[in-house]
Amino acid sequence: MKYLLVFALIGLVFWMWRSQRMDHKNRPDKQPADKPTNSSGSTGTSRTLVPATEMVACAFCQVHLPRPDAVAGQQALYCSTAHKQLAGE
Numbered sequence: 001m002k003y004l005l006v007f008a009l010i011g012l013v014f015w016m017w018r019s020q021r022m023d024h025k026n027r028p029d030k031q032p033a034d035k036p037t038n039s040s041g042s043t044g045t046s047r048t049l050v051p052a053t054e055m056v057a058c059a060f061c062q063v064h065l066p067r068p069d070a071v072a073g074q075q076a077l078y079c080s081t082a083h084k085q086l087a088g089e
């Protein structure tokens with residue numbers, strides 16, 4: 001009877017440990033499974049983020065600057081109106 005109790009306790013502890021491990025196992029398993037959908041979703045979000053942070057190179061001095069800060073010429077983008085004029089636009 002004493003052994004039965006010990007076995008029951010061990011069985012309970014083992015079951016709890018196993019279910020906890022399964023939980024831990026399930027979480028990392030779920031993340032990679034979610035990641036493809038998340039990464040495809042994040043590419044969608046990065047796509048929306050890209051226009052704000054997109055870097056363009058000045059056609060005159062090749063300096064990189066955020067696209068919103070760039071001065072648009074007829075054929076290219078420039079870092080400043082001075083370089084736009086120097087480039088002959």
Ligand SMILES: [Zn+2]
Pocket residue numbers: 058059060061062063078079080083
């Ligand atoms: Zn420039």
